[in-house]
Amino acid sequence: MHARPERMVLLALHGDHVDQQALSSATGLCKRLDAGLEILVVAPDNNLRHAIQQLMKAPDREPLYWSLSPKPMLRRRDVVDYANTHENIVAVVIDSLEHWDGRAQDRxxxxxQRLRCPLVTATHSE
Structure with a gap:
């Protein structure tokens, strides 16, 4: 694994699978920004964490500094608060606004709007 870069892209994942498009968007952004990748996941989901580890270690994947940050729960405001309190986060990548907003208790x-860095959505609804 490479030394931790000064800048990091934050990929926030929820659900029970890795969104391949979000992961590709995040790793592509890391390459363009010369940044590492920090991945927020819900802590109890060991299957998701294992899947991420396997994807990031795949032989065809370009080497990239990355880390997993398990959280007990992951809401929109948790992602925003995390990014805003870590000055090295230069962008946040999510799968789509619809998925995150649809899961919110307070819609x-x-x-x-409070996010202090760019928000990148990997997909959008038509």
Whole structure:
């Protein structure tokens, strides 16, 4: 594994699978920004963490500094708070606004507005 770079892209994952498009978007952004990848996942999901580890260690994947940060829960505001309190985060990547907003208990708020770095969505609804 490489030395930890000064800049990091934050990939926030929820659900029970790795969104390949979000992962590709995040790793592509890391290459363009010369940054590492920090991945937020829900802590109890060991299958998801194992899948991420296997994908990141795949022989065809370009070497990249990455780390997993397990969290007990992961809501929109948790992602925003995490990114805003870590100055080395230069961008946040999520699968789609629809997936994150659809899971929110309080849909009247929009915590993404408080994000101090760019928010990249890997997919969008048509």
């Amino acid at each position: 009247s708020s929009n915590p993404w």
